[in-house]
Amino acid sequence: MTRPPANPLQVYWVDAFTRDRFRGNAAVVVPQAEGLTDEQMQLIAREVNCSETAFISPATVPGADMRLRWFTPKIEVDLCGHATVAALHVLVSTGVIKTSLESLQIMHLQTRSGILPVTIDATDPEASWIWLSLPPCQFQPLSQEQGRGLLACLGLSSQVEPEPVVDSLNRDVLVAVDNLSSLSDLQPDFTSLGxxxxxxxxxxxxxxxxxxxxxxxxxxxxxxxxxCGITEDPVTGSVSVPLVSFLQQKGQLEGVAMPVTLEQGDGLGRSGRVRVDLSEQPQLGGQAITVMQGELYL
Structure with missing residues (x-):
């Protein structure tokens, strides 16, 4: 019998943007990733095959409390909302980050896209929330050629309103459809879309x-x-702030109080809810729950 390697990595499987297990968006969190190479992190992300895996290590720049990196099964990405919520949930639930029922806890994360401020609200012991502060974003309409190509890949009519735009934060394209039926019936050509x-x-x-x-x-x-290795993401936190910002700029949220809620994942059986607050600096918020924990051998 082969003896397991010494010093295994602790790993956690967490469902984010939900308080119910087997809902929301799953992420694997490696809270002690110091010393792992880029290649090892990519191999781990490919092995666990979640949409994103989060790796936590000591910060290497001034002003940051820790470093956080995100990998899909194929590539490292600049920003990931649900894996950040999952990572902070693990650090809070394991006692690495101390929280208080009396005040908010603010952390600064070193990431590929810069310093990411995060607020942990544990003032309600039954429903802790993790809020990510993101920069404002701008929107650029697609060219006619880009729009036609995109809509063809999605199987949509050549006319949608408002016209598709790409945001400056993540370079995600926002495309509107009229109703839930049109959204649920969507069957993209994933090869062409990719x-x-x-x-x-x-x-x-x-x-x-x-x-x-x-x-x-x-x-x-x-x-x-x-x-990026993600055919369809169950719940996407990082696109939520640009989407709500775009709706607000188009005058479609007049009279709606912040924070607002976005729905996603219901058609995949993984319903999740993301909150967005544009009252001051744009923020996205979510909750999480641990599903599994274990050891990973390199």
């Missing part, structure tokens, strides 16, 4: 409708990034 997104430098494509399942939600969405 080629187009890669050629254009887009991270992913968010197709959304303001027709929602729940009366308190402002939009229901689906997110595709096949060239």
């Amino acid at each position: 080629h187009l997104a890669s050629q254009q430098g887009w991270r992913g494509i968010c197709v959304y409708s303001q027709d929602t399942l729940e009366v308190d939600s402002v939009a229901h969405l689906r997110f595709f990034a096949p060239h």
